Amino acid sequence: MSIRHGLLALLERGPRYGSQLRSEFESRTGATWPLNVGQVYTTLSRLERDGMVVQDGEDAAGHALYAITTEGRQELKNWYEAPVDRTSPARDELSIKLAMAVGAPGVDIRGVIQSQRHHTVKAMQDYTRLKSQALTAIEKAGAKGTQERDDVAWLLVLEQLIFQTEAEARWLDHCEARLIRLSAAVVPGAERTTAAPTAAAPAPLTTDH
Known part of the structure; x- marks a missing residue:
């Protein structure tokens, strides 16, 4: 729903056309979530259908x-x-990948974790x-006595x-x-299971402990 509400937020500042909305949305978010014009006009059509925007000339x-x-x-x-709902999180590819990798032949x-960590740290450095x-x-901008809203908005996105x-x-x-830790706990147990038959024969080995 963020695209829908993002467009409404931009339209609250005044009437705009589709590609203008796309440019301003990407400028405000630093193109972190790029839009195409088709997405914008599809969303505008739905907003118009729902009575939340109207066409306002040319x-x-x-x-x-659109206004x-x-x-x-x-x-x-x-x-x-309204707070953003965190009780039903979106599917996370990395979490699913690691869950599927556990025990996978x-x-x-x-290795999967280390590769992902390298990528994640690099992304953090880039941000x-x-x-x-x-x-x-x-x-x-502050030194010139101006305040650029897009830069401030982009900063907030980057920090997130x-x-x-x-x-x-x-x-x-x-x-x-x-x-x-789990491997360290499981492997010795497996060794004890396989070693039990041979260790049981000589009595001195058991009495020394």
């Missing part, structure tokens, strides 16, 4: 403009005020560099991505440590 270049309605403003207000699950650029842009990748890297460390 601009000088002939682009069809938010009273119903659309109320929907946007409700979205801002021929799969080195620790950190982009954060530095965003902070520089904000500082320059940094925290997310940091958490994922810690989780991967935890997964690997968990597997090591």
